[in-house]
Amino acid sequence: MRRNRFLGDILSQLFDRRGLMRGKDDTRDIFALCGALLSSEGEVSGLRLASTVLARYATLDEEEKTAFFRYLNTELEIDAAHIADLANNYAETPTPELFKSLCQAAEPKRQELLRRLNQPVGATAELVAMRVDLLKRLKANPDLARTNIDFVHLLRSWFNRGFLVLQQISWDTPARILDKIVAYEAVHEINDWDDLRRRLYPPDRRCFAFFHPAMPDEPLIFVEVALTETIPGSIDHVLSEEREPLDADQAKVAVFYSISNCQKGLTGISFGNLLIKQVVSELSLECPELESFVTLSPIPGLRRWLETQVDDPDLGGAAQAALDGALPPEDLRAITARYLVQAKRGDGLPKDPVARFHLGNGAEIHDLHAGADTSPKGIAQSAGAMVNYLYNLGQTERNHEAFATEATVTASRAVQALSTAQIQTKTKEPTA
The missing domain is CATH 3.40.630.180 (Aminopeptidase)
Known part of the structure; x- marks a missing residue:
């Protein structure tokens, strides 16, 4: 059995190499190659065409890569009007045939292209790298988010547990x-x-x-x-x-x-x-x-939040002292607790990204520490403060559900008390 599998691996690699060699002679541009891969030609020569598309993509400059993503985004888009007609027909006559047609129409062709591109050895890593290129372009080209959604959909399937x-x-x-x-x-x-x-x-x-x-x-x-x-x-x-x-x-x-x-x-x-x-x-x-x-976690958003509090009549003095590295440890713990427990985004979730991650996993805020990370990075992002999130295995599911449904921040009694404690550092006097 092992010998047969070994022989199969050798033959697979040989055929793959021959396919790649043939692909070098294909003079079609990358858009024509993608079209061929999606056609009946792709059913017969999919491995060769996929290898050729990926090799061709690797040679594109930045402008050409942007054009490639625009091709995926517009030329391989769904036909919304056709889907609407199919959906109406299916609503009236919910047959398996109409359901199949509706599902096929509702899936953008770029999803099938990406699946077919994932045939050669090493293609998955190349597609992961391709998404890095796509992510770089989203800010300047927000409409490319449609293509990004399809990448995420497929990558979640390929990288599931x-x-x-x-x-x-x-x-x-x-x-x-x-x-x-x-x-x-x-x-x-x-x-x-x-x-x-x-x-x-x-x-x-x-x-x-x-x-x-x-x-x-x-x-x-x-x-x-x-x-x-x-x-x-x-x-x-x-x-x-x-x-x-x-x-x-x-x-x-x-x-x-x-x-x-x-x-x-x-x-x-x-x-x-x-x-x-x-x-x-x-x-x-x-x-x-x-x-x-x-x-033992960093608090990457703390310093940015402190910078927004320096004009607050209650917290301004303590916030400025923390930014200057002059806030006493107990006050730093208290203002950090206030940030983690009370500071929220517009959607009601905690501002701190690490807090969102661990609380979303069902952990609780267990304790806070001043002077815990004296590295330049630790001082720059959280004035040296760090936090323990506790994974109580008997409570994680309950905590996760409370966070997911009600954005509940679960914290120990000690941290809850700190989040409302009086900060002793003199507050900043309001400006006239």
Whole structure:
């Protein structure tokens, strides 16, 4: 069986190469090639045509790529009038045949084009990269959002949970993947290989990542975990070079201190909730002594919010002091609690993006810490403050439902009290 599969892989690669060679002789432009791929020609020579389109796309300059996306957006659009006629007919006579026709008409042709482009080896990664190009153009070309919706629809199908593979990243993981962990780390920069070793090698450190079979060397998202005796209040301590490693069986707390999405082309396809839940399951089996699962998270929107509060008669003085790095720790915790619990967007959800993520997963705001991240990035985004989100496994579903239906911010009693506490720093006097 293994020999037959091996032979099949060789033959597949040989035919694929021959197809690519034939594609080089095809002088049609990329639009004609796409049309051919969608036609009966695509049924017969789909692999060759898809390879040729992807190879041709890779040679386009920025202006030509914009034209390509405009082609997808307009030439491969739905026919709204035809759909309306079919919908009216189906409403009167709901036959399976009319239902099939209505479904086919309601799907833009660009979705089928993208599916057919996803045939060659490596095509999935190329389409993810193609979406990065599309995302760059949305601000200047907002109508291209229609094509982006179709990309998201298909990518969510291709990258659903059934296809994702959880792998532990260790010091023994191949260097080509470790290099990408260093490059993709988005929360706490990995300075060098010694820094990476401190995050992967000690017995009280873990790292897990999701991979997809079509992109086996590309992590989609990864989480770094510290196993500790107590809930930590400082990332500086967690990442300290001088700390004493802990035996895993002595740990009582699993701390998710960094979650990094790796693929910009998969923006809007959420993996974080799935990753945290599966890592909790894995760690619970490996380390049954663990009692708590928490994060030690940044507060990326805090400083921007403080800048909007400097003229507030009640909070202005404290906000300015926080921006200047002169606010006492207890007042910084209080104003941070007020931000996380009370500051909302127009849709009623918390302003802070990390808060929306964890609260949406069913976590609660557990505790707040001043002076927790003294790195330049930590000072710049949150005046050094950090937050623990607690994943209480018996409450996550209830918290998630309350957040999803009523935008309820679940917080510990201590944080709730902080969010309404009197801030001692002198408030700013109102201007005349």
